[in-house]
Amino acid sequence: MKRTLAAAAAVLAAATAASAASATAPAAGAASPSLTMTYLPIQVVGQPDPSEVSADFRITGVDCSVKCELWKYVYNHGDGDAWVLATWTGPASGAKVVRDQVWVDEIGDQGYYVERYRADGTSDQPLSASGGAFSLPDSLATVGPGFRRELDLQATETMVLRSSTPGATATFPASPYGDRLVGVVAERGPAAGVLRVVVGGSTALTVDLKRPTTTKRAIVGTIRVPQGAAIRMQNATPAGRSAKQVAVDGLITLGVRSDARAGARPPQERPARSGDETISYTVPDRQLPAGDAGLGIDIEVKVHGCPTGCQVVGPGGDGAVIWSKRSPRSGPLQTFHIPAVAPFSGGDWVFYYLKIGGDRVDVIDVSPNKLEQDYVDTTYDPRDRLVYSAGWTQDSMASATGGFLKRSSTPNTGMTYRTEGDYVEHRVAVVAARGAHNGVMKIYSGLDLVKTIDLYAARWQARQVVAAIDLPEKGRFTVVNATPAGRPNKDVHVDAIIVLGTNDIWRAGR
Numbered sequence: 001m002k003r004t005l006a007a008a009a010a011v012l013a014a015a016t017a018a019s020a021a022s023a024t025a026p027a028a029g030a031a032s033p034s035l036t037m038t039y040l041p042i043q044v045v046g047q048p049d050p051s052e053v054s055a056d057f058r059i060t061g062v063d064c065s066v067k068c069e070l071w072k073y074v075y076n077h078g079d080g081d082a083w084v085l086a087t088w089t090g091p092a093s094g095a096k097v098v099r100d101q102v103w104v105d106e107i108g109d110q111g112y113y114v115e116r117y118r119a120d121g122t123s124d125q126p127l128s129a130s131g132g133a134f135s136l137p138d139s140l141a142t143v144g145p146g147f148r149r150e151l152d153l154q155a156t157e158t159m160v161l162r163s164s165t166p167g168a169t170a171t172f173p174a175s176p177y178g179d180r181l182v183g184v185v186a187e188r189g190p191a192a193g194v195l196r197v198v199v200g201g202s203t204a205l206t207v208d209l210k211r212p213t214t215t216k217r218a219i220v221g222t223i224r225v226p227q228g229a230a231i232r233m234q235n236a237t238p239a240g241r242s243a244k245q246v247a248v249d250g251l252i253t254l255g256v257r258s259d260a261r262a263g264a265r266p267p268q269e270r271p272a273r274s275g276d277e278t279i280s281y282t283v284p285d286r287q288l289p290a291g292d293a294g295l296g297i298d299i300e301v302k303v304h305g306c307p308t309g310c311q312v313v314g315p316g317g318d319g320a321v322i323w324s325k326r327s328p329r330s331g332p333l334q335t336f337h338i339p340a341v342a343p344f345s346g347g348d349w350v351f352y353y354l355k356i357g358g359d360r361v362d363v364i365d366v367s368p369n370k371l372e373q374d375y376v377d378t379t380y381d382p383r384d385r386l387v388y389s390a391g392w393t394q395d396s397m398a399s400a401t402g403g404f405l406k407r408s409s410t411p412n413t414g415m416t417y418r419t420e421g422d423y424v425e426h427r428v429a430v431v432a433a434r435g436a437h438n439g440v441m442k443i444y445s446g447l448d449l450v451k452t453i454d455l456y457a458a459r460w461q462a463r464q465v466v467a468a469i470d471l472p473e474k475g476r477f478t479v480v481n482a483t484p485a486g487r488p489n490k491d492v493h494v495d496a497i498i499v500l501g502t503n504d505i506w507r508a509g510r
Contacts, residue, residue, distance in 0.1 A: 033061040035114060035127040052101040053183065053219070053252055059114055062126055063092040067117040070098050074110045085112075104135055104252060136182075136251040139387040141170045146235065151389040151414035151480065152247075153447060154216045156185060158416045158478040159389055161248040163235040166193070172231040172251060180253045182225050184233075187247035189214035193237030195246050197221070200229040206236060210243050217249055225253075276333065277303045279312065279354035279362045283429045283468030283500070287461065288401060294343040295368040295429065295498055296465070301336045301354055305329035312338055314352030315366075322352075342366040350501075365501030368429070371417070372402040372496050386497060389413045391481075399462035401431060406494040408481040411439070415494055418476040428477055429468040429498040434461040439483030439490040443467050446476055456489060463495060 036058050062068060067089055073082040086098040103110060113128035137157040143149060146168025152160040161170050184197055184205065192209035204223040225231060231251065237244035281297045288295065303310055305327045312323040323338040342350050345367040354362045371386060388406065391413030397405045406415070419426040430443060438455035451467045471477060481492040 033059075033114075033126045035059050035112065035129050052103050055100060055102050057098045057100060057112060059096045059098070059127065060094075061092055062114060062116055064088060064090045064094070064096070064116060066119055068096070069115045069117075070096075071113050071115055072100065072110070073113070135383075136172060136253065137383060137387075139383065139385060141172050141233070141248075144169045144171070147233075147248075148390040149388070151412055151478075152216075153444065153478065153480075155187075155249050156217055157250065157387070157418070157476065158414065158444070159387055160187065161233070163246045164193075164244055166235050166237045166239060166244060168235045168246075170233045170248060172233070174228045174230045180225055180227075181222055182231070183219040183222050183252045185217055185249040185252060186220045187214065187216050187249065188218055188220065189245075191243050191245045193235060193241065193244035193246050195220070195248070196234040196236035197223055198232040198234060199223055199225050209246065219252070277354070277356065277361055279352065279364050281352070281364055281366060283427065283465060285465055285467070288431060288463040288465060294341040295366075295370075295500075297340050297342050297366060299323075299338040299340055299352060299364075301338065302333045303336075303354075303356065304331065305334055306356065308357035311355040312352055313355055314340075315343060315350045319352075342368050344368050344370050344498075367501040369499045370401065370496050371499060372404070383418070386415060386417050386494075388415045397433075397462065399460075400433075401463055401496045405433060408492045409490050411481050411483045411485060411490060414478050414480040416476060416478040417497060418474060419471055419499055426471045426475060427468055427500040428471055428475075429465050429500065430479060430494070431496040431498065432464050432466045433493040433495060434464055434466075435459070435491070437489045437491045439481060439487060439492055441466065441492050442480045442482040443469060444478040444480065445469055445471055452482065455492065465498075468500075 057070065059068070059070065067087060069084045070086045071082050072085050085100055086096070088096050090096065100112075111129055113125050115123050115125055117123045135156070137159070139149075139157065139159065141161060143161060146165030147161050147163040147170045149159055150162050152158065163170075184195070184207075186195055186207075186209060188209045188211040190210065190212060192211065194206065194208050196203060197205040204225075205221045207221050209220060223231075233246075233248045235244065235246040237246070279299065279301050281299050284296060284298055286296055299312060301310065301312060301323070306325045307327070307329045310323075310325045310327075311321050313319050313321055322340055323336070325336060327334060340352070342352075348367075349365060350367040352364050352366065353360045391410035392406050392408045392415070395405050395407050396403065408414075417428075419428065432441065432453075432455060434455045434457035436456070436458060438457070441453045441455055442449055443451045443453070450469050453466050455466070469477060479492075479494060481490065483490040483492070
């Protein structure tokens with residue numbers, strides 16, 4: 001059974017009001033209705049970024065002698081749905097537990113409510129709760145002496161905080177969200193020590209992580225964290241114990257709402273497609289133009305000829321004509337390549353349109369957004385930053401895009417970034433450098449190796465676009481210094497990351 005968005009929204013509003021009423025005016029002598037959520041104890045979450053987590057929902061204090069249902073709703077950018085997870089009967093003194101997979105970092109709202117039916121055929125909603133989960137990766141933590149951030153492709157965000165020093169601490173900042181349940185994600189294994197979690201100055205959890213075999217990405221315990229309280233991780237391994245390694249992977253909150261990124265795509269006139277006549281683009285491996293002129297791209301147009309004239313117009317629908325062509329119509333597709341420099345977007349949308357006979361038939365969104373090597377923008381999301389493991393330093397370099405480079409001379413160190421989640425896909429270009437002291441770079445999409453690049457060159461070459469890869473929704477990419485151990489030249493540089501749009505904005509649901 002499902003409900004439409006309008007019906008789900010109406011039910012949610014009624015459930016929220018009913019929940020507030022039931023909380024303020026419970027029946028005399030009766031237990032207050034309650035809907036609580038708890039993590040399924042000890043579970044391993046997905047990688048590289050967990051998409052869901054198992055939780056139990058416990059309903060008490062509700063008279064279900066006729067029938068009750070637990071509903072789940074999802075609301076996202078003006079669209080949504082609701083459906084029944086469980087149906088049961090029982091007295092108000094009983095309890096019902098329902099297990100569900102809660103989606104992590106889902107853009108929009110998700111939640112749960114109880115529908116209670118009466119003998120006269122009417123129903124109400126005495127309980128509701130926000131049910132979204134939100135990840136807090138290790139990149140948010142302030143790392144004290146004795147902890148360090150290390151590359152680990154098997155961790156939730158390809159990085160992990162590791163300590164072999166008893167007493168060492170790493171602190172996650174206070175959350176702006178309300179009281180929440182937090183799952184602690186860590187690594188178990190034969191070399192593991194004892195982890196202590198301190199919330200607001202009091203110990204909330206102490207767990208011995210030692211096990212005969214290694215398990216990564218394990219929720220090793222849950223804690224209640226009030227609003228405004230910081231979370232401190234401590235290596236609490238007793239002195240003299242040989243197994244003393246504590247590896248903290250991150251946190252996952254439950255029962256809070258996460259806001260979608262601001263800046264929704266502006267409405268655009270949707271082109272009328274003309275069969276298989278298309279415009280697309282690729283990013284060639286070449287040097288960035290000097291200054292901030294933009295990113296070099298190769299636009300590809302496929303048409304069945306241009307008897308009435310073809311044009312590529314951009315940036316934007318009222319932009320300049322950057323290419324035009326007249327040719328006889330043909331059965332086979334004719335392919336044309338147009339080099340262009342797409343200006344860095346600065347938050348604006350950079351579109352290129354294919355016109356045939358004056359009509360728009362296809363469009364691409366390039367919108368290159370340059371993230372320099374020290375990029376951090378926590379305006380909307382505290383996780384929006386490039387994250388580096390230990391082993392990277394910042395070098396001044398006048399020929400770099402922003403006057404600086406990040407450099408690693410240590411194999412098995414890395415950098416990672418997860419693109420925003422409100423598009424179906426992104427294209428990401430990596431800007432690096434080549435030179436006589438340079439080694440080997442590997443680039444991963446999620447856990448998949450997509451490119452290996454030898455960065456050696458006889459002379460220094462700055463601002464080099466060395467790869468452009470396509471990522472899925474909320475996709476993560478990781479750059480790794482993969483230089484072989486015996487090679488003397490091991491430098492790997494990150495100059496900038498350029499996040500672009502998708503080839504087909506209508507396929508992206510826009």
